[in-house]
Amino acid sequence: MMTKADRPARIRIVLAAGALALSPGLASSSYAEDAGSPKHTLSWMSARIVAEQAAAVDDAAKEAVANRRAKQLIAAMTLPQKMQQLTGSKAEILPELPQCYGARHVSGIASLAIPTFRITNGPVGVGQNDCVARSVYEAVKDNPNPYASYVAYTHPTSAKATALPSAMAVAASFDPAVATTFGEVIATEMNNLALHVFEAPGVNLARLPILGRNFEYFGEDPYLTGTMAVAETKVVQDHGIIAMVKHYVANEQETNRQTIQESVDQQTLRELYLLPFEMALKDGKAGAVMCAYNYVNGASSCESEHLLTDVLREDWGFTGYVQSDFFAMKSTASTLTTGMDHEMPTPLHWAPDKLQPALDKGEITVGDIDTALERRFTQMFKAGVFDRPLVQTPIDFAAGGRKAREVGTEGAVLLQNNGVLPFSPDVRSVVLIGKATQVYAQQAVAGGSMTGKPMGAGGGSSDVVPEYTVTPIQGLRQTLRERGNGQASVKLVLVDDTNTSATVDGTQTTFAAALDEAAGADAVVVMAGTVSEEGADRATFDGLGGQKLAASAAAGTSLDWYAEKPNIMATNRPNDNPAMDSRTVAMIEAVMATTSKTGMAMARKTALVLKDNAGVAMTPSLVGTDGPAILEVWFPGQEDGNIVADVVFGRTNPSGKLPVTFPYAGKGFLDHITPEQFPGVAATGSGDQTVEYSEKLNIGYRWYDANVSGECAPVKGVNPCVAFPFGHGLSYTTFKLGKARLSFDKASKTYSASVKVTNTGKRPGAEVIQVYISLPESASEVGARQPPKRLVGFDKVRLESGRSATVEISIDPAASNHPFSVWSETAQNWITPAGSHTIWVGRSSSPRDLAKAGSVSF
Structure with missing residues (x-):
């Protein structure tokens, strides 16, 4: 590696007029060539070395060859080419895929055989995937607003893929084989779409049940999380895709996520929050890690020498590369010298006009740039990115749907039954009940789902645009038809937030009349839950800045609490997205209190189907022999209706277990946390929010087991604070x-x-x-x-x-x-x-x- 003393005199960088590195919307593959490529043979692409890598007998041998190829490539690159390859590119039409207007890639360099390097989000399926319609480009190309091109990240014309059940559902299967199926769908469709990097698995923990991104993760236990991440990582990389484990590390809240200062002692970090990363890297051999937005113990996650070098590379022997979360980097030199390798999504802190002064001052060396590129190019060669063409092929949406349905039923958790489920397929009448203001009974549910909006419209980075969705009513009706009972009546009842009016199959009526429909039905299915999305936790705040909770943090675990737009941060615009009260629990209690007309008590013919981000706080009236059967299906994704129907009508036998604890309302961890634990308190001097993980090792079931509140001492082997414990699930x-x-x-x-x-x-x-x-x-x-x-x-x-x-x-x-x-x-x-x-x-x-x-x- 070149030392600072050996660095060359200042090099003047001349950019071609059409370089995408500086000009949005134009092809940039000519950028490095115009800067003057040296004459060379592409030794890193020779048939001999490609065959040698393919014949490598194990992972280490394969990586060794890939590393040689990376070094040969870097030796042939000019400094301008190296700088261009350090970062993602601004939005452009992809040269190899002219139908795609993309904003999640590094532009290729044709003269060096470097392909366009394409990246997708997708903890729950192939989400934002570097390809929205070319017409979007035509609409924004002349817009003087510098942010106009950002539409390329979120536009609903994004390439379609299978919208799988949430990662929380995968964890609930307690079966690595299900994580393998989940990852196989994603990797297959990534190859169909000619993508290279999977920004997942997400392995942050459900420290806060109201964390907006819990659905992207695997629950509250580090070992369960790590085990699922290993299985998913292995199968993804077996398909020639680079898995990127995220968000490194202690990224357990969305509130003030860009500036939040997390204080976590080293023991707690190692035993809980770092552990799933360690497992995914050591056992799963993940090729990449994504550093996070937050600060950890005083250092930005993307420039923490302790985390990126001491832990990641020296302790764990990680040989892959580190990419920034989008816009997460805070500096130029420190990120590069402490262990960061790749800036996304565009050249900001690592733009040439910032890198060159840092080189001139000796803050960084060309060797630092070479090291960062070597790490990433090694993983690209290892995954075969250089050795396969950028060609898209059709996705088999039917096959993806079948596997999504399988994953969803495997992750369904039967919390209590009371002899209700499975319903007989010979029922004469079914009533499906939900809230008119919420999605659960009306639409297929994924992260960020909003009433009346198609799936994929939420705006979070994990949103997936599916080819089709199956609504709850469609799933129930179709299953009954397939079981030979097409004549059964299946009605949809939607109730307003005041529990005074309702609709029955679209006809306006009273809530009393809706309850009468339930009383006369053979089977009653009530749907409720807790939708969330990237960008906001399930909480609201007094004033701006996310500094003071407007209500108890535990409010966000209630089935009554909801926000109209789950992806808009209440911390920034509280008046745009106030907390709402759906009175869902009161509706369910009214259903259960109704006198049945069928000769079977309501508690013996009613099932509550929950669709949740994570654990919810249970009202005691719903738990026990007088309550309904309760089935948790998380965010089922596009196959929602089929997944629910398969379980409630007994086509599949539920076997899922809870990856999170369900407390009783008023008895949970969030009922006892301090402002220092969430949302944080203003730090002296900077004013940034500081969060203290003062509960240390006691998160999730460990908090309840340890009786931290003094209210949770077990009675005859049962924790009085817990409605349904971690690991629980019936059959x-x-x-x-x-x-x-x-x-x-x-x-x-x-x-x-x-x-x-x-x-x-x-x-x-x-x-x-x-x-x-x-x-x-x-x-x-x-x-x-x-x-x-x-x-x-x-x-x-x-x-x-x-x-x-x-x-x-x-x-x-x-x-x-x-x-x-x-x-x-x-x-x-x-x-x-x-x-x-x-x-x-x-x-x-x-x-x-x-x-x-x-x-x-x-």
Whole structure:
């Protein structure tokens, strides 16, 4: 690498008049060529070296060849070409795909065989994908407004793809095979669309149940999150796509996300928030990481030497590249020298007119630029980006839809049943009830869904534009027809927010008349939930700046709270997007209190279907034997109606488990947090909001287990603060667990927790066996007090009626999730605390559902 002392004298950079690096809307592939490319042979593209990479026997060997190719390419590049390749390009018509007006790519350099490098968002499907209609370009090309071209990021003419269920639904499957199917759909369609980088998986944790982007993530537990991320990453990269794990790190709120100062102690970072990143990089071999908007312990996430160099590269041995979240970079020199490699979406801090002065002053070197490019080019060569043409092919939307439907049913969680579900396919009448102001009963639901707006119109970066959607009423009617009951009546009832008026199949009536419809129906399906979107948490604030909550943070977990536009930040424009009260809970209670006319009590014929961003706070009246059956389906995506109908009519047997805790209203973590924990308090001097992760290791089920509030001590194995615990989920069949056992394999030096599982019901089904570890008391002497237990393993077993199987779950002390260890700030390393580590096996995190398998002493 060139040192600062060796740097050349100032180089004058001459830009071609048509260079996209400076001129939006024009092709930029000529930019580096016009700057004067040296004569060379494209050794990095020779048949010999391409064949050598293809023949590499393992990942390390393949990367070694890719790295040689990257170095050969960089050696042939001029400095202007290198600068151009450091950043994304302004919006333009893509030279290789002239039908696409794109704004998520790095323009290629034809003389060097560098293709246009195309990037897509999409934690829940191929979202903003570098291709909106060419007509959009024609409409904005002469607009003097410098922001006019931004329409290329969000325009609804974006290339269509399968709108999958949310990542939270994938996590709820507790099955890495489902994450594999999920990733396979995305990777296949990315190749159809000639895309190269998948800005996902998202592995931030549901520290705050009201985080606007929880639906893009895998829940509140780092091990579950990491496991799903590994499975998704592997399959995506097996398809020649670069997976980009995000948002690195402690990016657990949207409020003031560009300036928020997060204060997190190193132990909490390592054991919780960094852990899924570590798993995805070590086990999944993800090729890229996205740094986040926020500051962590005083440093911007995109220029933290501790995070980007000390942890990522030196501790974990990461050899991929780091890309900025869009517009997340805060400086020029520090980002480059501390470990950032690629600025997106356009040349701002790394524009030539900023890089050159930094070179002149010795703040950066050409070697720093070379290092950043080498890391990214290595991953591009490794993924085959240079070796395949930029050609688009048709997407098989029917195949994507089938897999989306499969993923959605696997992630559905039956929270309580009371004998209601599955409904008989022979019902004569069904009433579907929801709120007129909300999407749940009316449309297919994804992040940012708004009543009366098509899917993909929310405006968040994960929005997907689908080929089709299936509404709830369509799904229910179609399923009944397919089951030979096309004559059944299925009516849609929509109720206003005051619970006084309603419509029945579009005809205006009273709420009392709507309740009468429910009373006379054989089956009643009520739909409710909590929609959210990137850019805003489910909270409102007094005044501007997101500094003071207008109501308890817990309000955002209520089924009653909603905002008309979930993607508009109430922190910036509070009067544009006030909190609303749908009175959904009162509506459900009124339905349940109605006297049934069918001879079956309302509690025995009513199902509440929830569609949620994350966990919700449950009103006690809805939980228990007098409440409805409750089915959680998260954000189902385009196959919404089919997914719900498949489960409620028994075509599929639910087997999902909760990846987040559902507390009772008034008893949750958000009912007890301080302003320092959310939304933050103004820092002295700068005035920027500072958030303190003062709960330390106690997030999600760990907070409830640790009884931090003093109200959550278990009673007969049941936590009184928790309506439905992490890991909970029922089935239409029943399972019996035998005695849990623990064994040790000397050869592999791993432990195995095992239990015999028997399907004692009348239907085939699946159960998820979960393994938790309670660390010895000495673990809390290392640093923060440890929660009562942590998840360290799980496995889903599928059984026919009457059949049994023994489930064995391995626990490797040397695994990337450090199951027996804690992070010592003193030792700056993982250590295994002395004493007895207790192993628990069961079907949820509730003490009632766990049995001791044994203990391990170190």
